Amino acid sequence: MRKFCFAVIILLQLAAVGCKRAPDAAAPSSLVFVQKKFDKSVPGCGDKQKREEPCVTFRVSWVEATSAASDQARTRINAAILASLQPMEAPRGFADEAAGVAEDYQKFHSEFPESEITYFVRRTADILLSNASMLSVEVTEEEFKGGAHPNARRTYLNMNPSTGQDLALTDLLRNGALPKLTEVAEKRFRWEREVPEGKKLSESGFTFPDDKFALSKTWGVSPRGLLFHYNAYEIAPYASGPTTVMLPWNEIRDLIKKEAGLVPAGS
Incomplete structure (x- = not known):
């Protein structure tokens, strides 16, 4: 009987580990x-x-x-x-x-x-x-x-608030998610800068390498989603101004690691 009870306890512990919840995006920081x-x-x-x-x-x-x-x-x-x-x-x-x-x-x-x-x-x-x-x-x-x-x-x-170490964009993404994230960001960029789908970006004054959209290395994380910012002169003349692209969590939730603890519940 004691052996049976011990086995049940072990199984319950394993189940608890297997059902470990992902970090909560609303969890407060120690900072x-x-x-x-x-x-x-x-x-x-x-x-x-x-x-x-x-x-x-x-x-x-x-x-x-x-x-x-x-x-x-x-x-x-x-x-x-x-x-x-x-x-x-x-x-x-x-x-x-x-x-x-x-x-x-x-x-x-x-x-x-x-x-x-x-x-x-x-x-x-x-x-x-x-x-x-x-x-x-x-x-x-x-x-x-x-x-x-x-x-x-x-x-x-x-x-990382626990260590102070830098986090890379790929630290937040599921494996293989970067191309899809880039695709979503390009659609948002074209909408923001009124560039029709199919039209070359260079024809609207943007100077991406090889005329192919690329994510800015200037990115941040807000409560609403991922931000990518293109400073003046980065991809266009000064007169065109900067461009900020917001990718809402509800559009990219499947691309973000659950363990990243970023996507709010219900997004």
């Missing part, structure tokens, strides 16, 4: 964030009585993890966020970079005192999605330091 900000302007900027000429401003806002699954994960996440907010060629630290921008502005203004050009740098890093399986951070940049127009750019950080 806790605070908002940080750096703001530096030329003295008197914004006050016409103190400073009549144009100004230079340097503003950065970002999220910083104060709690995570481990100190190592928290350190990795914060380091990745800060690194994404500064160009590789810039001096390390916002204060030193802002001082360099102000110096360049002062030199320009001394050479062209009648110019009304204003220098500015604006960067943000905000949470797009944070749950037990994924941390996706959207990084936006906009700056003007002379030239024909301001420069704007968007990137994403996609990390």
Whole structure:
């Protein structure tokens, strides 16, 4: 009898393992964030009585993890966020970079005192999605330091919240799902940019390699679905602007691994 009971217990344990549920997309993350900000302007900027000429401003806002699954994960996440907010060629630290921008502005203004050009740098890093399986951070940049127009750019950080390690797109997809995901994204892209099916993308001004649609390497994860962003100049002239393609979960749920824990119940 005791042997029979033991066998039943083992079978129940095996059944429990076999029926292990996939991660819940609504499960909360162990991460806790605070908002940080750096703001530096030329003295008197914004006050016409103190400073009549144009100004230079340097503003950065970002999220910083104060709690995570481990100190190592928290350190990795914060380091990745800060690194994404500064160009590789810039001096390390916002204060030193802002001082360099102000110096360049002062030199320009001394050479062209009648110019009304204003220098500015604006960067943000905000949470797009944070749950037990994924941390996706959207990084936006906009700056003007002379030239024909301001420069704007968007990137994403996609990390495992438990480790702080980067996640690749293929980490989220079922085996062999990438071609189908690309097909779905192309349909959305054509709809977004009003390019009829069958018409060459190059005929509408887009410069994909070999005139074949390709997923942008700039991607993020939102509560609504996967985002693919094409920055200005990436596949079209500046005048065409950037393009963002959203792939809703209900259209791609069968392409996403259940263990990725991303697709909300009911999608």
